[in-house]
Amino acid sequence: MDERRRRFETMALPHLDAAYSLACWLSRSQTDAEDIVQEAMLRAFRAFDGFRGGDVKPWLLAIVRNCWRNAGADVRRRAQTALLDDGDASLASDEPDPEASAMRTSESRRLDEAIALLPEEFREALLLREMEDMSYREIATITGVPIGTVMSRLARARAMLRETWMARNLA
Amino acid sequence: MNCSEMLRTQAFLDGELDDTAAKQAERHIENCKACRAFSASIADLSDMLRKQIPHHRAPDALRRRVGKLLDEAEEAADPTPFRRRNFWMGALSGSGGTALAAGLALFLILPPSAATLAQSVTDAHVRALMNGKTIQVVSSNHHTVKPWFAGRVALSPPVADFQQQGFVLAGGRIDKVAGTQAAVVVYRHGKHEIDLFVWPAGKGALPGENTTQGYHAMFWRGGDLNFAAVSDTDWTELRKFSGLVRAEPE
Numbered sequence A: 001m002d003e004r005r006r007r008f009e010t011m012a013l014p015h016l017d018a019a020y021s022l023a024c025w026l027s028r029s030q031t032d033a034e035d036i037v038q039e040a041m042l043r044a045f046r047a048f049d050g051f052r053g054g055d056v057k058p059w060l061l062a063i064v065r066n067c068w069r070n071a072g073a074d075v076r077r078r079a080q081t082a083l084l085d086d087g088d089a090s091l092a093s094d095e096p097d098p099e100a101s102a103m104r105t106s107e108s109r110r111l112d113e114a115i116a117l118l119p120e121e122f123r124e125a126l127l128l129r130e131m132e133d134m135s136y137r138e139i140a141t142i143t144g145v146p147i148g149t150v151m152s153r154l155a156r157a158r159a160m161l162r163e164t165w166m167a168r169n170l171a
Numbered sequence B: 001m002n003c004s005e006m007l008r009t010q011a012f013l014d015g016e017l018d019d020t021a022a023k024q025a026e027r028h029i030e031n032c033k034a035c036r037a038f039s040a041s042i043a044d045l046s047d048m049l050r051k052q053i054p055h056h057r058a059p060d061a062l063r064r065r066v067g068k069l070l071d072e073a074e075e076a077a078d079p080t081p082f083r084r085r086n087f088w089m090g091a092l093s094g095s096g097g098t099a100l101a102a103g104l105a106l107f108l109i110l111p112p113s114a115a116t117l118a119q120s121v122t123d124a125h126v127r128a129l130m131n132g133k134t135i136q137v138v139s140s141n142h143h144t145v146k147p148w149f150a151g152r153v154a155l156s157p158p159v160a161d162f163q164q165q166g167f168v169l170a171g172g173r174i175d176k177v178a179g180t181q182a183a184v185v186v187y188r189h190g191k192h193e194i195d196l197f198v199w200p201a202g203k204g205a206l207p208g209e210n211t212t213q214g215y216h217a218m219f220w221r222g223g224d225l226n227f228a229a230v231s232d233t234d235w236t237e238l239r240k241f242s243g244l245v246r247a248e249p250e
């Protein structure tokens, strides 16, 4: 293995889960997510020489997001309506109590649905913040908007999610 | 319910503010009802998301396919497996034995008040160690840990890093001391863990220095807050740690 590949393996590959997770959330489909991630990893590897240090994760996630933006119209249309397919496997929990586990799973699913209803730009800001612990600056870099926009999107996303969640739980 | 400072409050909760701005935001939250409610709702939502939402793990097949793609792109093979170590799994397994032993001997007959406090703090410390749940927010950055408490408990504990002195900030959790909600700031000192309990001061007396089932605890009052530092490290170190915390400005 050459030096460049080794560097890529140690620096970028540990973020494969994060890349896949983001792709799942954007595309709402594990099948589409796999395609997006393959494409993104290949592009990242080819562009790796151009990577000028800093944190690899936001750089890689930005590539994942671009691959998603460039995905075919059909893929993108699917995401508007679909709930995450095959959610059960990924929801497997380490909860020893099956009843608690089932309850948690159904709550997870409802939360998942509520997130799916968020407009894409709000959804991605929120997920990058809460699931990937990205800073405002990193989210701004990944999504290509000013930090002020990230802040207001996050606030809107949180307010909307909270509203949807409350409305569904009361219904 | 709205406040023009909400974006700043949000930035504080997200750990985005520097020390000066964070202090201002904190003071504002204390005095602004809207921002207090907002903090609590963000904390709720964040806890729920982090607990409920699955973090999708890349399927092995995908991992393999990516590896193959890279092989093709590079025309070489033999990928090096990478590993990520969960530091706390290792760190906690060492103290697990003592914690378990102590946990079995928890029921000593003690007089109430100060002794109850001493027992309660040690119990909470040991329980957390035994469950492996000493930390709810894992971070060595006080910009992350301090705001984490803001939406979850009605007091703001001092959170500082004493890395230079060998006490490394590890995170925080919410716990209880004798039935009262307490913020716990967790530090690492060598192999030892130190829990710093902080809760609103009442009228009762504090125990001062105390050893229960091999765990040392130091109590003191600062302003309208009670403090207890608990650990299985030795007295010299625990006193040193307490001294550092007490020297921190509020």
Ligand SMILES: [Zn+2]
Pocket (backbone or CB within 6 Å): B003, B004, B005, B006, B009, B028, B029, B032, B033, B034, B035, B036
């Ligand atoms: Zn306010």
